[in-house]
Amino acid sequence: MPNDRADAPRRVSLxxxxxxxxxxxxxxxxxDGTVVSSDRFRVALCMCRRSRTYPWCDTSHRRSRPGP
Structure with a gap:
C-alpha cells in the first residue's frame, strides 16, 4: 500500500x-550526483547493476540466475 501522508516513513522491501x-x-x-525521479506508487531499484535502465530494475537479474 502506498504512503498517503508525506510525513509517513517510506517502506523499503528487500x-x-x-x-x-x-x-x-x-x-x-x-x-555521479545525477538525480533521477519516479512518481510511481512503487519502484524497483536494481541491486545487481545489470539493468539497461539502471537504477530502475528491468529484471535482468533473472537471466543470470542458475536454474533450480
Missing part, C-alpha cells in the same frame, strides 16, 4: 535475489 522495492514517489541520487 528481496534476496531481486530488486529493492521502494514505495514512491522517490528521488534517487546516483554516484
Amino acid at each position: 528481496q534476496r535475489r531481486g530488486p529493492l522495492l521502494v514505495e514512491g514517489p522517490v528521488e534517487v541520487e546516483l554516484e
